[in-house]
Every structure is written in structure tokens, then in C-alpha cells.
Amino acid sequence: MFDSYPSKTQKSKELYERAKSVLPAGVSYAIRHFEPYPFYTARANGSKLFDVDGNEYVDFWLGHTALILGHSPPAVVEAVKKQLENGTHYGTSHELEIKLADQIVKIVPSAEMVRFTNSGTEANMYATRLARAYTSRSKIAKFEGGWHGGYDALHISVKYPFNIPESAGLTTGALQDTIVLPFNNIERVRERLKNEEVASIVIEPVLGAGGGIPAEKEFLKGLRELCNEKGILLIFDEVITGFRLAPGGGQQYYGVTPDMTVFGKILGGGFPIGAFCGRREIMERIDTLVYRRPYYSFHGGTFAANPISMTAGLATVKILEDGQLINKLNNVGGKIREKLKEIFEANEVEVQVTGAGSLFNTHFTKEEVKDARAASKADKKKQVDYHLSLIANGVFFLPTHAGALSTAHSETDIEKLCLETEKYAKQCKRTHHT
Ligand SMILES: Cc1ncc(COP(=O)(O)O)c(C=O)c1O
CATH class of the missing domain: 3.90.1150.10 (Aspartate Aminotransferase, domain 1)
Structure with missing residues (x-):
């Protein structure tokens, strides 16, 4: 055919x-x-x-599932056209970044503070570093089949056969602190982490590249309990599910609130974006006015909070909000x-x-x-x-x-x-x- x-x-x-x-x-x-x-x-x-x-x-396919309003939705195109006249990139602080952060804090249960990046990969990378900084632990955990972008520490056990490196060039050093967990099986997760101290567990509420497979609600609840018991930060990678399963993402859909959340795709309204957010006390580790070297966790980037992405994202999220x-x-x-x-x-x-x-x-x-x-x-x-x-x-x-x-x-x-x-x-x- x-x-x-x-x-x-x-x-x-x-x-x-x-x-x-x-x-x-x-x-x-x-x-x-x-x-x-x-x-x-x-x-x-x-x-x-x-x-x-x-x-x-x-x-x-919708641009890797990013285009929930379809291609070039009029409300987004109009807003972006106006913004183009006012500057495509500032590299300074501006109100649009506050507006989009406000909007995320308003509708995403886990979000008290936000930082923007240019992609989901970057957001996962900074979220992982922040989790390590906050907990003072090196090890992290992810799930078999979970895709969080090309960041070395998370680029493992994405595709079957899960024991073959996902890419050449990944060093043992980069991966030795990453533990791979079985999806939708809380007993085996508990067993695997019994004698481990991990900073974070990152999970997609619905495995995307892994096959469009939803987590079971009881499984996510079990993870939440386990993380509470062991002082682990639970991170939802909502790059696909964010602003799609519900306005507040998978966490609203499932009624399970993580400590941190990673976004991308839909949040940019068709333009490049990523974001990570979480409880104030965690996000404050990025605040250089509160923490200094070696205690603060770095985040930044030339195009972070680009005004075109902020504009398109705001127009999109407002349409989805109710x-x-x-x-x-x-x-x-x-x-x-x-x-x-x-x-x-x-x-x-x-x-x-x-x-x-x-x-x-x-x-x-x-x-x-x-x-x-x-x-x-x-x-x-x-x-x-x-x-x-x-x-x-x-x-x-x-x-x-x-x-x-x-x-x-x-x-x-x-x-x-x-x-x-x-x-x-x-x-x-x-x-x-x-
Ligand atoms: C769940 C998930 N996390 C992270 C990423 C990486 O995002 P990006 O491609 O914007 O770097 C993707 C991309 O497909 C994804 O599906």
C-alpha cells in the first residue's frame, strides 16, 4: 500500500x-x-x-505532539506578529516571562516557581542537577522506556534492547549514577531502591517514545509515597502530557503531585521552549541571592525566556486554561x-x-x-x-x-x-x- x-x-x-x-x-x-x-x-x-x-x-504527529491547537493557530500568529515588531530576543528581563510563569503557577499543582529553557532536554538536565543539589545525593532514577531528551545522565534504557547504550559517546561516568526502574510495577521499584539513596525519580505520566503507555494511577500514588518515605524528589516529565491531559497536565489528570515538573512542546505554542518548576524551597536553590557557590544550582541560557516563545506560549495556555x-x-x-x-x-x-x-x-x-x-x-x-x-x-x-x-x-x-x-x-x- x-x-x-x-x-x-x-x-x-x-x-x-x-x-x-x-x-x-x-x-x-x-x-x-x-x-x-x-x-x-x-x-x-x-x-x-x-x-x-x-x-x-x-x-x-503535530510537530512532535507540540501543536495542540494545530499549525499556525490565528490567536498565536496574531500575538507573535505583534511581538515581532517589539523585538525578537532581548537577553534582558521582561514582563512576558513573569506572565507565563504566573500562568504556570496558577494552573499546575506542583508549580510555585518556574525557570525557562529552550528545550525539554535542557529542562530535564537542569531539573536533574537541581534535584542533586537540593538533596546532596548523586544518584538518580528513571524508568525503562522513559525518554527525557538527549542529556547524558538520562539517555539510558530508552529503547529495547535496554542494556545496549542508546548512543556512542556516553561515558560510564555519566551513566553510573543512573538507576533504571521497571514501569508500572511498584513492588519491583521498591525492591530496586531498597538500599539506594537517590536524589530524584523522573517519570513520564504517559510513556511517549516508549509506546504511548499510561502509568497506572495506583503506581504513581505508590511512587509518591515511596519518595516521601525516602526523601526522594519526584519529577514528572510532562513535556508531552503538560497542557494536554489536563490544563495542569498529568499531575492534575491523575491527582498525584510531584515535587518538580518539566515542560516543553505545547508550552511554546509552536516555538522552542522548555521549563522546569517546583516547590519554592527547591527552586530557591537556583537563586544566587540566597545560595552561593558551591550550594547554588546553575541554570541559564542565551535564549532562556525568549519573548517570541513566551508570547506564543501565553496565547496557547490561555486558550487551554479552562x-x-x-x-x-x-x-x-x-x-x-x-x-x-x-x-x-x-x-x-x-x-x-x-x-x-x-x-x-x-x-x-x-x-x-x-x-x-x-x-x-x-x-x-x-x-x-x-x-x-x-x-x-x-x-x-x-x-x-x-x-x-x-x-x-x-x-x-x-x-x-x-x-x-x-x-x-x-x-x-x-x-x-x-
Ligand atoms: C517526555 C519527553 N521529555 C523530554 C523530551 C525532550 O524534549 P526536546 O526534544 O524539546 O529536547 C521529549 C521530546 O520528545 C519528550 O517526549
Whole structure:
């Protein structure tokens, strides 16, 4: 079903050939590459991407799930246009950073103080350092399948096989203080940490790159209790779930409050951003007026609190604040998960549909998927085939990643997703029976 792709994407192929000579793999991020070559986007609007050959795609990737209001939402575009006239980058203090921090403090349960970064990776890096500074402990813990960006200390056990280094160039020194924990299994987490003193446990409330797998509420509650008992800082990495599962993110959705939270993606309203926040007493460790070397924890950056990102973020968060749009999206997300399940079941294709709120993912396996290890046992080839067949027919997902919804998606967009899924499932059934 992917056969039609090359004939429709000749210009993309040419660009890919050019790109390969100046960009490794022809891309700026390995996950954006897929076979035979990725299409190159010419423009985007609402729920759609348009490639250089004029093909149109309903976009469920949404710029790495960042675009909850779709591409170029008018309210954000208007606000940014005005801000462009007033300066693109100050490198000084300004009111917009206070406004966005105020907004986060208002709606995110764990946030009393905030600092901004340019990406989720950076925010996780500074949050980890802060946790170490605050607790005076070196070790940290993360979960199997958890993705927190490319920061060395957290770049471990993301993909199966979990014992192979995620990248060359990661030193033993950088990783020796990182403990990897099993997801959704509180007994084994307790067991693993029995004789350990860790500064922090970082968790995605819904594993993103690990397979769109929600944490169980009881598991998160158990982690909260464990962290209280052992003086560990619980960090929610809400780079995906923040401002998506609920206005206050996964912590509001689950009713479990972490000590610190990391944001990115949606918070930037389509522009680069990251942020970390938490209780005042923890965040004060960054305050150079209160703590001096060697007791304070450094954070900074040339583009930290860039006024364009602050403007776009403010416009976005204000639209999401009352929760109405998010509730609507969560309802649609629930229906999509049900519908996809039904379609595959009706065609005798063994699939587990995972996700939460407005996130959804498919795993071609008959086993229940409650952690990244289970997800890794699913048939990856089928997953890629499914997504490639969607792409060839105008529905965009990255071949190996989950889908996300935006307020720009129409009923027709959702119907198209279901229709193309049905075509794929039927073809699987035919192949299976011949
Ligand atoms: C949960 C999570 N944390 C952190 C990151 C890293 O963020 P960034 O790509 O902005 O550095 C990502 C990116 O996909 C993510 O999904």
C-alpha cells in the first residue's frame, strides 16, 4: 500500500538527495527519517501538512505532539506578529516571562516557581542537577522506556534492547549514577531502591517514545509515597502530557503531585521552549541571592525566556486554561482508541491500542502492553507498514511513534484516519488468509 508514495513524492526525493550531502541521514533528527525517504514539508496549516509535491497530509504527529491547537493557530500568529515588531530576543528581563510563569503557577499543582529553557532536554538536565543539589545525593532514577531528551545522565534504557547504550559517546561516568526502574510495577521499584539513596525519580505520566503507555494511577500514588518515605524528589516529565491531559497536565489528570515538573512542546505554542518548576524551597536553590557557590544550582541560557516563545506560549495556555478544549480532545481521543480497536478486531488483526487523553498508539501484539518491554515485543514491522500506508494515503504519523490530536482536527480528519486504518486492516486480513 506504500507503493504509490515514490510516484507522488518526486520533489521530496530530490530534496532528500540534496539533504543527504549536508545533513546526516538527510534530516535534523533521526526519528524524522523513514524509508525510502521522508517527504519535505512546504507549508502547514490547521490540521494539515503540505509537502513540496503538493500532497496533503492530515497531521497526527503535530510537530512532535507540540501543536495542540494545530499549525499556525490565528490567536498565536496574531500575538507573535505583534511581538515581532517589539523585538525578537532581548537577553534582558521582561514582563512576558513573569506572565507565563504566573500562568504556570496558577494552573499546575506542583508549580510555585518556574525557570525557562529552550528545550525539554535542557529542562530535564537542569531539573536533574537541581534535584542533586537540593538533596546532596548523586544518584538518580528513571524508568525503562522513559525518554527525557538527549542529556547524558538520562539517555539510558530508552529503547529495547535496554542494556545496549542508546548512543556512542556516553561515558560510564555519566551513566553510573543512573538507576533504571521497571514501569508500572511498584513492588519491583521498591525492591530496586531498597538500599539506594537517590536524589530524584523522573517519570513520564504517559510513556511517549516508549509506546504511548499510561502509568497506572495506583503506581504513581505508590511512587509518591515511596519518595516521601525516602526523601526522594519526584519529577514528572510532562513535556508531552503538560497542557494536554489536563490544563495542569498529568499531575492534575491523575491527582498525584510531584515535587518538580518539566515542560516543553505545547508550552511554546509552536516555538522552542522548555521549563522546569517546583516547590519554592527547591527552586530557591537556583537563586544566587540566597545560595552561593558551591550550594547554588546553575541554570541559564542565551535564549532562556525568549519573548517570541513566551508570547506564543501565553496565547496557547490561555486558550487551554479552562479545560474545555482539552476535555473535548480527551473525549475524541477515547473514541479513536475504541474505534481503532474495533477496526483491527473486526479484521482479526491482533493489536493493543494504548494512550490516554488525546494520545493514541497501536502495538501489533496480542499481549497486554503496560510497559515499554511489552511494547518492544510487538511486531515493529507491522507498525511501520501501517503508518507508511497511512502516509501514502495522506495521513501522517511518524512510522514508529504515537499520534496526537489537536483542536484543529475535524470530524472528516478523524474519519479519514479510521477509513485508511480499515483499508490497512483489511489488507492484513487478506494477506493473512492467502
Ligand atoms: C517526555 C519527553 N521529555 C523530554 C523530551 C525532550 O524534549 P526536546 O526534544 O524539546 O529536547 C521529549 C521530546 O520528545 C519528550 O517526549
